[in-house]
Amino acid sequence: MTAQMMVNTAGARAYTGSLGGMAEAAEPLRAAGTVIRFAQGCEIFAEGDDSDVFYKVLSGVVRVCKFLSDGRRQIEAFHIAGDIFGMDLGDARGLSAETVSECTLVCYRRRQVDMLAAKDEAVTRHLLHFAMENLAHARGHCLLLGRRSAAEKLAVFLLEWADRSTEPAIVHLAMTRQDIADYLGLTIETVSRTFSQFERDGLIALVGTREVHLKKMAALEHVAAR
Amino acid sequence: MTAQMMVNTAGARAYTGSLGGMAEAAEPLRAAGTVIRFAQGCEIFAEGDDSDVFYKVLSGVVRVCKFLSDGRRQIEAFHIAGDIFGMDLGDARGLSAETVSECTLVCYRRRQVDMLAAKDEAVTRHLLHFAMENLAHARGHCLLLGRRSAAEKLAVFLLEWADRSTEPAIVHLAMTRQDIADYLGLTIETVSRTFSQFERDGLIALVGTREVHLKKMAALEHVAAR
DNA sequence: CGCTTAATTGATCAGGGTCAATCGTGGTGG
DNA sequence: CCACCACGATTGACCCTGATCAATTAAGCG
Structure with a gap:
C-alpha cells in the first residue's frame, strides 16, 4: 500500500582511503573509515542483513525504515551530513537504510572499531552519544506518530528541516511526498492536502514541489504546538 | 484529553546499600547503586529535570512518557525488572518516568558511573548495549504507532507482555486502560472495544480487568501481522 | 453499603484513508 | 523545438476507522 519500488541502480564505488578534510572535531574513528558513494534510491542495507559495519553521512540524505510484511513502511529518520547510522544490536539489522539522494558515506567496520574501543574508552563513549x-529522536517521533494530527505532523516536519537548513526560512526537500508520508505516518494524499492548506493559509509558499518557503515561522510553530 | 492525574503520594524511602542477591551477571555497576522504593503512581522524574542519575528496575512496572503542552501523552515504554531507564542526553530529562505499580529500583549516580567507566571500558559498553x-524498542514502537491498526496494536501489546510473562498464555496487566491507550496511540474507548472484540472472537478471555488469558496465540500473532 | 474511579457500551462525528481522475514537470526522441 | 510519455503531485468524492460525547456498569475501598 505504501511500499516504494526500490530502483537500486548504481554499483556503489568504494574509494578506500582517509576521510579527507571533513571538519569533525577530535574523532578517534577517523582512521577506521572507508568513503563510499551511492546513487539516489540505493539500498545501503536491509533488515536482517549482517550488521558488521556502520556509517556516517558526509553528504546527501539517507532514510532508515522498517517494513511490515504487507509492505507498509515507516521511516524512522532521515540522516544528513554528520549523522551516524547503522549501529545495531546483535549481528542482524533491525531496519533498512536507503539513499534518498546521491550520497557520500564513510563506512566503519565494527571489528576495527571494537579494537579501537578496547584501547580508547572515548570511542565507546562517542558511540553511546x-x-x-x-x-x-525516536522518542520524539513516537510522540509525533501517536499523538499529533496531520497538520501538526507536517508543521513539525518542516520545522525540523528548517533547523537543519542553512537558510532557516527555505527548506529543500530531498525526498518525495511518499517518503514524507511514510515518515509522518500519513498517506501521500494527506501530505499533499496539508501542504496546500498551509499554502492557502499563507504559512508557506511552494516553489515547485521540492522547495518550501516558510513565510510565517511563528504561526508554523504554533500549529506544531511547540 | 488524555492526560492523567498524577497522584504522587508516597515519600520514596531510600535504603542506601548494595544491590543484594539480584541475579544480574557480572555487572561492574553493582557497587555504585542505591536501592529505592516507590509507591504506585509516583513521579520518578519529569521532563526537564536534572538527569544526574539513572535507574534499574528490580520489581514493579515503570512507564516513561512524553507530553504535549495540552496534556496529550505518549508512553514510550513500560519497564520491568532488569530494565535500565533514565539515561539521557545532556543534563535535562527528555521524558518523564512514573511508577505504574509499587516499585523497587536501583539508582545510579552518573558521576560515579562516569568514574567507573573511565577505568573500565566494559561499563560504557554495557550502557551502550x-x-x-x-x-x-523505540523504533519498533514507531512502526506500530505510525502504521498499524487498533486491533494490530492491541495484539502486539498483548504478545509483548506474553513474552515477558512467566506463564506465556496469562498476562497480568499492571496498568490502566488509559496507560494502554497512551502507549498505543489510541483512546481508552478504542482499547476497551478492541478487548471486547477479541473476547467475542475467542482470542482472549478477560478475568476481571487486569488479567488476560490468551486463548489463541496463533490467531493473535496473525492479527498482529508478525 | 455507598462512594469514587475505572471500564464498558452505545450513538454520532470527523479526520484522514481510499479510490479515481487530472494536472505538472522533466526527460526523450522525432 | 516541440510533442509525447511517464511518473509524481494535486484535487475531488466518498468511506471507514477510530475519536468524541454520553450514559451505564463494574470494581475497589473506606
Whole structure:
C-alpha cells in the first residue's frame, strides 16, 4: 500500500582511503573509515542483513525504515551530513537504510572499531552519544506518530528541516511526498492536502514541489504546538 | 484529553546499600547503586529535570512518557525488572518516568558511573548495549504507532507482555486502560472495544480487568501481522 | 453499603484513508 | 523545438476507522 519500488541502480564505488578534510572535531574513528558513494534510491542495507559495519553521512540524505510484511513502511529518520547510522544490536539489522539522494558515506567496520574501543574508552563513549541522540529522536517521533494530527505532523516536519537548513526560512526537500508520508505516518494524499492548506493559509509558499518557503515561522510553530 | 492525574503520594524511602542477591551477571555497576522504593503512581522524574542519575528496575512496572503542552501523552515504554531507564542526553530529562505499580529500583549516580567507566571500558559498553536496546524498542514502537491498526496494536501489546510473562498464555496487566491507550496511540474507548472484540472472537478471555488469558496465540500473532 | 474511579457500551462525528481522475514537470526522441 | 510519455503531485468524492460525547456498569475501598 505504501511500499516504494526500490530502483537500486548504481554499483556503489568504494574509494578506500582517509576521510579527507571533513571538519569533525577530535574523532578517534577517523582512521577506521572507508568513503563510499551511492546513487539516489540505493539500498545501503536491509533488515536482517549482517550488521558488521556502520556509517556516517558526509553528504546527501539517507532514510532508515522498517517494513511490515504487507509492505507498509515507516521511516524512522532521515540522516544528513554528520549523522551516524547503522549501529545495531546483535549481528542482524533491525531496519533498512536507503539513499534518498546521491550520497557520500564513510563506512566503519565494527571489528576495527571494537579494537579501537578496547584501547580508547572515548570511542565507546562517542558511540553511546550517537545512540542516545538517535534514541532521543525516536522518542520524539513516537510522540509525533501517536499523538499529533496531520497538520501538526507536517508543521513539525518542516520545522525540523528548517533547523537543519542553512537558510532557516527555505527548506529543500530531498525526498518525495511518499517518503514524507511514510515518515509522518500519513498517506501521500494527506501530505499533499496539508501542504496546500498551509499554502492557502499563507504559512508557506511552494516553489515547485521540492522547495518550501516558510513565510510565517511563528504561526508554523504554533500549529506544531511547540 | 488524555492526560492523567498524577497522584504522587508516597515519600520514596531510600535504603542506601548494595544491590543484594539480584541475579544480574557480572555487572561492574553493582557497587555504585542505591536501592529505592516507590509507591504506585509516583513521579520518578519529569521532563526537564536534572538527569544526574539513572535507574534499574528490580520489581514493579515503570512507564516513561512524553507530553504535549495540552496534556496529550505518549508512553514510550513500560519497564520491568532488569530494565535500565533514565539515561539521557545532556543534563535535562527528555521524558518523564512514573511508577505504574509499587516499585523497587536501583539508582545510579552518573558521576560515579562516569568514574567507573573511565577505568573500565566494559561499563560504557554495557550502557551502550542498554541504549541500543531502548533504541530498538523505540523504533519498533514507531512502526506500530505510525502504521498499524487498533486491533494490530492491541495484539502486539498483548504478545509483548506474553513474552515477558512467566506463564506465556496469562498476562497480568499492571496498568490502566488509559496507560494502554497512551502507549498505543489510541483512546481508552478504542482499547476497551478492541478487548471486547477479541473476547467475542475467542482470542482472549478477560478475568476481571487486569488479567488476560490468551486463548489463541496463533490467531493473535496473525492479527498482529508478525 | 455507598462512594469514587475505572471500564464498558452505545450513538454520532470527523479526520484522514481510499479510490479515481487530472494536472505538472522533466526527460526523450522525432 | 516541440510533442509525447511517464511518473509524481494535486484535487475531488466518498468511506471507514477510530475519536468524541454520553450514559451505564463494574470494581475497589473506606
